[in-house]
Amino acid sequence: MTTDTRTGSHLVASVLRQELARDPSVILFGEDVARLGGVFGATRQLRREFGDERVFDTPVSETAFVGMAVGAAQAGLRPIVELMFVDFAGVCFDQLANQLAKNHYMAGGRVRLPVVVRAAAGSIGSAAQHSQVLGATFAHFPGLKVIFPGSHGDLQRLLVTAIRDDNPVIFLEHKQLLKARVDGLPLNDARPAGAAVEPEPFGRLRQVRRGSDLTIVTAGWMVQESLTAADALGLRGISAAVADIRTLVPLDRDGLAEVAGQARHLLVVDEDYTSYGMAAEVVCSIAERLGPSGPRMARVGLDVPLPASRPLEDEVLPGSRMITDAAIALVGG
Amino acid sequence: MPVDAYHRAGGLQPWLTQIYQRMVTMRRFEEAIASGSASGQIHGEMHLGIGQESVAAVLAEHLRPADAVVSTHRAHLHALAQGVDPVELLAEVFERDGLNHGKGGHLHLFDPARQFMCTGIVGAGAPIATGYALAQRLRGEDAITVAVSGDGAMNQGAVFEAMNLATVRGLPVLFLVEDNGYSISVPRARSTAGDLIDRARPFGMAAGLCDGRDVEQTDALLGSLLATVRSQRAPAMAVVAVYRFRGHYEGDLDRYRPAGEREQAMSAADDPLQRVRARLLATGIGEAELLKLADVATDNVARWLAAALQRPAPDISSAREGVFAGA
Numbered sequence: 001m002t003t004d005t006r007t008g009s010h011l012v013a014s015v016l017r018q019e020l021a022r023d024p025s026v027i028l029f030g031e032d033v034a035r036l037g038g039v040f041g042a043t044r045q046l047r048r049e050f051g052d053e054r055v056f057d058t059p060v061s062e063t064a065f066v067g068m069a070v071g072a073a074q075a076g077l078r079p080i081v082e083l084m085f086v087d088f089a090g091v092c093f094d095q096l097a098n099q100l101a102k103n104h105y106m107a108g109g110r111v112r113l114p115v116v117v118r119a120a121a122g123s124i125g126s127a128a129q130h131s132q133v134l135g136a137t138f139a140h141f142p143g144l145k146v147i148f149p150g151s152h153g154d155l156q157r158l159l160v161t162a163i164r165d166d167n168p169v170i171f172l173e174h175k176q177l178l179k180a181r182v183d184g185l186p187l188n189d190a191r192p193a194g195a196a197v198e199p200e201p202f203g204r205l206r207q208v209r210r211g212s213d214l215t216i217v218t219a220g221w222m223v224q225e226s227l228t229a230a231d232a233l234g235l236r237g238i239s240a241a242v243a244d245i246r247t248l249v250p251l252d253r254d255g256l257a258e259v260a261g262q263a264r265h266l267l268v269v270d271e272d273y274t275s276y277g278m279a280a281e282v283v284c285s286i287a288e289r290l291g292p293s294g295p296r297m298a299r300v301g302l303d304v305p306l307p308a309s310r311p312l313e314d315e316v317l318p319g320s321r322m323i324t325d326a327a328i329a330l331v332g333g
Numbered sequence: 334m335p336v337d338a339y340h341r342a343g344g345l346q347p348w349l350t351q352i353y354q355r356m357v358t359m360r361r362f363e364e365a366i367a368s369g370s371a372s373g374q375i376h377g378e379m380h381l382g383i384g385q386e387s388v389a390a391v392l393a394e395h396l397r398p399a400d401a402v403v404s405t406h407r408a409h410l411h412a413l414a415q416g417v418d419p420v421e422l423l424a425e426v427f428e429r430d431g432l433n434h435g436k437g438g439h440l441h442l443f444d445p446a447r448q449f450m451c452t453g454i455v456g457a458g459a460p461i462a463t464g465y466a467l468a469q470r471l472r473g474e475d476a477i478t479v480a481v482s483g484d485g486a487m488n489q490g491a492v493f494e495a496m497n498l499a500t501v502r503g504l505p506v507l508f509l510v511e512d513n514g515y516s517i518s519v520p521r522a523r524s525t526a527g528d529l530i531d532r533a534r535p536f537g538m539a540a541g542l543c544d545g546r547d548v549e550q551t552d553a554l555l556g557s558l559l560a561t562v563r564s565q566r567a568p569a570m571a572v573v574a575v576y577r578f579r580g581h582y583e584g585d586l587d588r589y590r591p592a593g594e595r596e597q598a599m600s601a602a603d604d605p606l607q608r609v610r611a612r613l614l615a616t617g618i619g620e621a622e623l624l625k626l627a628d629v630a631t632d633n634v635a636r637w638l639a640a641a642l643q644r645p646a647p648d649i650s651s652a653r654e655g656v657f658a659g660a
Contacts, residue, residue: 064497106443
C-alpha cells in the first residue's frame, strides 16, 4: 500500500481551494476558518490564497453569520458557511430551518439559496454537546439537502457537488474522517493529490462490499466501522454486504430497496440518535417497498446523550464490535 | 433638525405633495387588505402598517434600484417603498397567483428584482440583511441594505449579532427601527431595558432618532443616515417613533392599550397623514387639490386590487413542487 499521509481535512481544503478558484462568487466564512484554517484544518491556507474578502472569520454568532449566508445567497453569491460543530446548529436553528430551508419554496422559486453549511459531526471524545450527527434532524425539513459522506473520496466528490448545487446543503464532515489518514482506512478512495475532483451526483447509495447473508446499511464513519465488522463477520461465516447511503436527502429509496433484496437480514447502523431517525427512515422505506417478503431488519444505534468518560462512551457508541454483535444476533437468531 | 436643502431642490410643496400622495396610497392599500382579511379572502394572520406610513413614504425618497430591503411581518409599505409592483403584491397577499405564486403570502414576500424580502420571524431579517450588504460590499457597489425592525425585535439576540457583525465587517446596513412602543400587547417599558437609541453606542455606530409624525424630521434623519451608510460603507441605526393604529393583527381585540392613547394617536394632531395634509395646506395648496390627490390614490388602489383579484388562483399542482431548485 502506498503511503498517503494526507488526512480528510487536507482533502476538504483541496476541494474548497478548487471551487474557490473556479467560481468567484464562492465565498467561505465561519469561526476560525481563516486565520487558523479551521479547528480541524479543513480550511487551511485558503485565506492566504483567496484573501480576506472571500475567506474570513466571523464573530461567535451563528445566527448572524448563517443568516448572512442566507442573504448573500439570495443576493447572488455562493456562500460556504461553517458550523464548527454540528451541535451548534441549535444556536441558529431558525436561520437553518425557517429561512435557509424554506425561502426558495416560499418565494415561488424566485430566489435560490446556493448555501453549503459544512459542519463537523460525530464522536471525538468530547461528549454530548460536541459529538452529535443530527443528519435526521435536518433531513426532516423539506428544503435542505443532507450529505453525510462515509469515505474520503466521497468527502471530496460530494463536497464539489454540494458547492455547485443551487440548493441549501448541510454537509456533515465526520470528525474521524477528517482526522484519518488517507492510507489508514479500510476503504481508501481519495483522489490523488493534485488531481481535479469531479462531482458525484446526490441521491445514489454506494455498495462498498458485497455479501449474501446480511446487508449493513449505514452512513458516515460507521461505513468504515461496518467494513471492519464485515471482515470479522466473514471469519465467522457470515457474509455481510455494506451499503453507504451517502446522502440522506435526496435519499436513494430505489437503491435501498435493491440492496435490501440481496439478503434475508438487514442491519441499519446509525451514529445519530436511533429513535425518530435515519435508521427508522431506512427501515420504513424498505418495509413500504418490499413488505413481508423483505428482509428481517434491526437498528444499531444509541438513544442517550453521549457520555464523556471513555468506558461509558465505548459502551454506547456504535463501532465495529457493537455492529458485529448485533449482526450475529440478527442473523443467528 | 435642519431641513435638507439638497433634497428640497424642487421646493417644499412638491416634496410634501409627493409624500402625501404616497402616504394616502399606502393607507388605502392597507385598508384594502384589511377588508380582504375581514371578508375571509385572506385566511391567515394579517399585520398592517396603518398609522406608520411616514417611514416607508420617506424611505422611498432615498432608496435606489440596487438597494436591498429586508422587512418584517408588517412589510407591505416597505415593499411599496422599494418599488415592488403593487398588483403583484396584492395578488400574493390575496392568495392568488401573485408575486410568489401563492407560496409565500403576506408574511414571506420575495421580489429579487428589487432585492426585497420579508419574514415573519421577529429579528430574523437583520442577519439576512447583512448578507445582502455583504454582496454589495464584495461587488464594490454603492448600494445599501435596509434592515427593518420593530422595537420588540431589538431584544432578539439576532439583531444584536447582526449589528455587531455589520460593524466588524464594514457592511452597509441601515438598521431601521420602527418604534411603535408595543410588542403585540407588551409595552416597551415592560420589555426593553434602557433606550433603543443607546443600543447603537456599543458598536460606535452612527445613529439618530426622530418623531415619525413629522415627515420632514424623518426625512432629515433617514436621508442623513442613508447617505452616511452609502459613503462610509458602515452600518448605522435609525429609530423612528410611530404608532400602530390597529391591533398587532387584524382581529386583535387590542384592549391592552391605555384608554384614549389610540384615539389621540389617530387624531388630526398626531396622525402623520393628517399632519402632512395640514402642512401642505399651510404651504398654500388648495383643499380641492388635496382631495383630488387623495381620490387619485384611492382610485389607483382600487384599480390595482381589481387587477390583483383577476389573477388566477395558484396552480394546485405546484403545491408539492419547488422545494428544491433545478435539476
